[in-house]
Amino acid sequence: MNRPFKIVTEAAQSFSFSRRATMLGLGQGAVGLVLAGRMAWLSVAENQHYKLLSESNRVNMTLIPPRRGWIVDRHGAPIADNRTDFRVDIIPDRLEHKEQTLSLLSHLLALTADDLDRIQTDLKRAAGFQPVQVEQNLDWERFAAVSVRIPEMPGVAPTRGFARNYPLGAAVAHLVGYVGAASAEQYEKEKNPLLVTPGFKLGKDGLEKTLEDRLRGKPGAKRIEVTARGKLVRELATRPDIPGQTVRLTIDAGLQEYAARRLGPNSGSVVVLDTLTGDMLAMVSMPAYDPNSFSQGIGRMEWKMLSEDDHVPLMNKVLQGLYPPGSTVKPMHGLALLQNGVDPDRTVFCGGVLQVGRGRFHCWKRGGHGAINMHRAIPQSCDIYFYQMARELGYDRFAPTARQMGLGAQYDLPFVSQYYGTVPDSAWKEKKYGKPWTVADSINASIGQGYLLVNPMQLAVMAARLSSGREIVPRILLDQPHRPAASLNLDPEHIRVIREAMWSVVNHGGTGGGARMYVDGVDMAGKTGTAQVRRITMADRRAGRTGNASFPFKLRDHALFVGFAPADNPRYACSVVIEHGGHLITNQDAPQTAADVMTYMFDRDLAMKRLLAAEETWGGDIATRMAAKRAAFMAAQNAPVPPPPEDVDSARSNVVEAAATTDRTAAPNAAAEGSPEDGE
Amino acid sequence: MTGPGFVPTPVxxxxxxxxLLVFAIGAFGLVVxxxxxxxxxxxxxxxxxxxxxxxxxxxxxxxRFPESLWKNAxxxxxGILMVLLVLVEALGAVRGGAQRWLDLGFIRLQPSELMKPAIVLATARFYSMLPVREIRRFGAIWPAALLIGLPAGLVMMQPDLGTALMITFGGITVMFLAGIPLRLFIGGALAVAVAIPVAFSTLLHDYQRKRVLIFLDPESDPLGAGYHISQSKIAIGSGGIFGKGFLHGTQSHLxxxxxxxTDFVFATMAEEWGLIGGCLLILAFMLLVRWGVGVGIRAQSRFSRLAAxxxxxxxxxxVAINLAxxxxxAPVVGIPLPLVSYGGSAQLTIMLCIGMLMSIDRANRSATRTERI
Structure with a gap:
């Protein structure tokens, strides 16, 4: 008490009580105001925050995966679309009796051992809430069989959704890629709950991957009101999904499928370009995986079979395959000579061998071509002519033309990776190996060997640019802004000489007679090529081992062809690469393949007739052959198979890496030792 | 207060x-x-x-009963309640578990609940007996401290922190009103303020410390111990100014x-009636309390003043502890909202308080009437 007087009387005590009671009342009032203020703070200032929390309590949202946008060809025919899919998933978090459930499911769905393996592996990797697919693409009976037994199997979720469908199957695998469930890393990166929604798939490769943003669409949502114990109260309005955009490609689906079939059992690629616009009409790499099957999850047997195949079905050879172009670059080198002022009528004597220093460089024709000029050297594919010219001019005078024709370039295409090869010159070699350029390097490069490396897309661009004199740039999306190709400002006389020489290759006694189309009024012009992947030693020559048949597959030559048609008014340009083809089987060789593919553009019936006849010689169409191959592989397997890697992407790029290194190392070997050379 | 008319005088x-005020609060509670x-x-x-x-x-x-009845009782x-408290404690020990009530057949009697008004009456009675000059001596403090400490300690052992605190607060309030030197309260408050952090860091176990921290930040453990507070704040906060509407609260209905x-009935109310409903309810309680304190100020005898x-x-x-x-x-201590929360015991306590307050009020009025006459 800070009062001057002490409580000693009744009156003082009463006064003290009144004071203190008033203090008490005021204090209580103050507390009341604080409480009211606190309530105002919660319900006004933080109202939005708590409203949101209350809503997220009340409403349980289930995402509905959006229907993926279609990929269609230039005429609107579907390359990738969606079909209704009955699917069964497992939500690992809710799974109670794993073994029991799996055995019941395998009974109901007739799962194979391979399927069960994959499910087990996926279950181990799954992040709790991430659904694991048991089986999709079910027929109604099996779907219903699972649906009625759901109460016995907590954690099993039968769903009706949409699945990606590729009507052309393997023929478009490397073009569009495939789709699959998001990996754990992708979810970590994007943090989008859609990625772990059952049935949602995103692009894993090819256009499906690079055009993901346009194709994905916006998910719908099923909203239900639930109690704290998770009991459903009622369904709220469902928000429909917004399907992804349709993407129109420059591809002609018919041609794409035709080219894929025409490649037959070979490991190879076909590119067809429109020589006026650069539109890619076909981009085929075979053999390939079946994107329909990949999109349903990759079985370990399937993975093993594909990754062990020496025809590298997991690699898009059009953009990732690097090859020495061989003689296919001779017309382009001819143009380089014209641009450097060489008279096309100038003759060089070909005696079959050119001695340079201590090295001997052979022509493919043993006896030699005799006196030969450019007009004949290109159709006859005379090596000595180009050796001689390269020795005189040096490859540094050729390289600018090679680049002008599109070699060594990377194109702005929506694909995950491109290997763009090498157009070598002295500066490049100095930088890369620290060694001076030699005459032998020029000689090797002059016939498309040595350091020169290209991909099939570049070869097609080269053919297109030679045919039109325009700076053709390949494009794949039809809705992309399109600029007419700029002129390369070539001398029309130069183009005429080269085009005529390329016409002669096919139609006037040249080395490419196999590429004749036999379509009235339409001639093909082109150039064949052979790329050696090994050195022919003197010992080989003495033993007569120059024929490809005597070597194992991996050591045989690549067979190449570039061309355009019609020869007099070019509309389409193509490149065909048959890996390790070795020109062994005539109807599977590069020129014949190119001829039939180009025929398809002018006379479909004729082309189809030839294809069906040819397919009889190699065991039917793609699906039939893939099924047979699969069955044979399965029969040959008895050891347990390791699971496929989780990130197929990285695993596949290893395959590509390995394949690319093989090609890269093969070429410098050939160059360093000089493929047609025998230095003794 | 009203003159003669149509209505009979006793009515x-x-x-x-x-x-009417009490009826309004209770009726609103029934609606909630x-x-x-x-x-x-x-x-x-x-x-x-x-x-x-x-x-x-x-x-x-x-x-209608005279105030002297409360004074004598x-x-x-x-004493009776103390015996019952000990009995409850003993029964709890025998049955092996915390027990707070005695089953008398027709009612479950919770002695600790009734101790809340009883402690007020007992301390008031003690100070009304104390000669005026004794109030600043030590003899004015220790008997009251004992009166408060015994039941509070027993209830704490149940363990029921909320009720023990209320018993302590009730007794101390009467001590304060009785005129115990203010410096003791200020000193005591300071001592507690110093002791709390020290006790927090030394006396408490890890799990107890965690509980306190969760009270300070309930969102850090929204599904565990902080669940009650989090959900209650969500209910109140999502109600906004006007509420979600009668029968449209989602937090409570789902x-x-x-x-x-029971304890969180205010959140149920606030979700549907919003800030408006909450403020009206707080205002009604404050009017009730103000009336009660006013009755004390107007009261004639020392016991009546302190008791009222x-x-x-x-x-x-x-009200304050529940709303906080x-x-x-405030941490979750299990104090219901009077007249609104479902449950008989707390209601009985409050009505006993109100009944005694009315009785004292009636005595006040008849005294003023007598003086005027």
Whole structure:
């Protein structure tokens, strides 16, 4: 008490009580105001925050995966679309009796051992809430069989959704890629709950991957009101999904499928370009995986079979395959000579061998071509002519033309990776190996060997640019802004000489007679090529081992062809690469393949007739052959198979890496030792 | 207060204003309980209505009794309740578990609940007996401290921190009003303020410390110990100014809000009636408490003064601790909201307080009437 007087009387005590009671009342009032203020703070200032929390309590949202946008060809025919899919998933978090459930499911769905393996592996990797697919693409009976037994199997979720469908199957695998469930890393990166929604798939490769943003669409949502114990109260309005955009490609689906079939059992690629616009009409790499099957999850047997195949079905050879172009670059080198002022009528004597220093460089024709000029050297594919010219001019005078024709370039295409090869010159070699350029390097490069490396897309661009004199740039999306190709400002006389020489290759006694189309009024012009992947030693020559048949597959030559048609008014340009083809089987060789593919553009019936006849010689169409191959592989397997890697992407790029290194190392070997050379 | 007229005098003399206020609070509580049951009178509103009206009538009857009755009953009641508290403690020990009530057949008697007004009466009685000059001596402090400490300690052992605190607060309030030197309270408050952090870091176990931290930041553990507070704040905060509307609360109807009809009934109410409903309810309680303190100030005898102000402070503590708890300003201690929360015991306590307050009020008025005459 800070009062001057002490409580000693009744009156003082009463006064003290009144004071203190008033203090008490005021204090209580103050507390009341604080409480009211606190309530105002919660319900006004933080109202939005708590409203949101209350809503997220009340409403349980289930995402509905959006229907993926279609990929269609230039005429609107579907390359990738969606079909209704009955699917069964497992939500690992809710799974109670794993073994029991799996055995019941395998009974109901007739799962194979391979399927069960994959499910087990996926279950181990799954992040709790991430659904694991048991089986999709079910027929109604099996779907219903699972649906009625759901109460016995907590954690099993039968769903009706949409699945990606590729009507052309393997023929478009490397073009569009495939789709699959998001990996754990992708979810970590994007943090989008859609990625772990059952049935949602995103692009894993090819256009499906690079055009993901346009194709994905916006998910719908099923909203239900639930109690704290998770009991459903009622369904709220469902928000429909917004399907992804349709993407129109420059591809002609018919041609794409035709080219894929025409490649037959070979490991190879076909590119067809429109020589006026650069539109890619076909981009085929075979053999390939079946994107329909990949999109349903990759079985370990399937993975093993594909990754062990020496025809590298997991690699898009059009953009990732690097090859020495061989003689296919001779017309382009001819143009380089014209641009450097060489008279096309100038003759060089070909005696079959050119001695340079201590090295001997052979022509493919043993006896030699005799006196030969450019007009004949290109159709006859005379090596000595180009050796001689390269020795005189040096490859540094050729390289600018090679680049002008599109070699060594990377194109702005929506694909995950491109290997763009090498157009070598002295500066490049100095930088890369620290060694001076030699005459032998020029000689090797002059016939498309040595350091020169290209991909099939570049070869097609080269053919297109030679045919039109325009700076053709390949494009794949039809809705992309399109600029007419700029002129390369070539001398029309130069183009005429080269085009005529390329016409002669096919139609006037040249080395490419196999590429004749036999379509009235339409001639093909082109150039064949052979790329050696090994050195022919003197010992080989003495033993007569120059024929490809005597070597194992991996050591045989690549067979190449570039061309355009019609020869007099070019509309389409193509490149065909048959890996390790070795020109062994005539109807599977590069020129014949190119001829039939180009025929398809002018006379479909004729082309189809030839294809069906040819397919009889190699065991039917793609699906039939893939099924047979699969069955044979399965029969040959008895050891347990390791699971496929989780990130197929990285695993596949290893395959590509390995394949690319093989090609890269093969070429410098050939160059360093000089493929047609025998230095003794 | 009213003159002669159509209404018979005994009826006219009933404290109508305060009865109406209490009735309004109780009726609003019934409406909230009706909604908390999902729009149904059973199981809560119906039974609550019965007890509410029974206790209200009891309070009105109590108002007719002379205040001296409470004065004389103070110590005996306190004694009986102490015995019962010990009995409860012993029973709990025998049965192996915490027990707070005695089953008397027709009612489950919770002695600690009744101790809340009883401690006020007992301390008031003690100070009314104390000669005026003794108030600044030590002899004015230790008997009261003992009176408070014994029941508070027993209740703490149950363990029921909330009720123990309320008993302590009730007794200390009377000590304060009785005129115990202010420096003791200031010194005591400072000592507690210093002791709390020290006790926090030394005396408490890890799990207890965690509990305190969760109270300070309930969102850090929204599914565990912080769940009650989090959900309650969500209910109040999502109500906004005007609320979600009667019977449209989602937190309560979908069972996200635990104890939505008992301790957290204010959150149930606030979700549907918003800030408006909450402020009106707080205002009603403050009017009730202000009336009670006013009755104390106007009272003639020392016992009546201390008892009236102390009893109304007991009502105040109920309201303040409960509201602070549901709005996340205090830890969850299990104090119901008087007249609104479902449950007989707390209602009985409050009505006893109100009944005695009415009785004292009546004595005050007849005294002023007598003086005027």
């Amino acid at each position: 006219a003399q009933l404290p109508w204003k305060i009865t 309980l009706y909604s908390a049951a999902g729009g149904s009178v059973s199981p809560w509103a119906e039974r609550q209505a019965t007890t509410f009206f029974a206790f209200l009538v009891m309070a009105l009857i109590m108002s 103070a110590f005996p009641v306190y 069972d996200y809000l635990p104890e939505g009809h 102000a102390g009893l109304s402070t007991t009502i105040f503590f109920y 708890m549901v709005m996340g300003l």
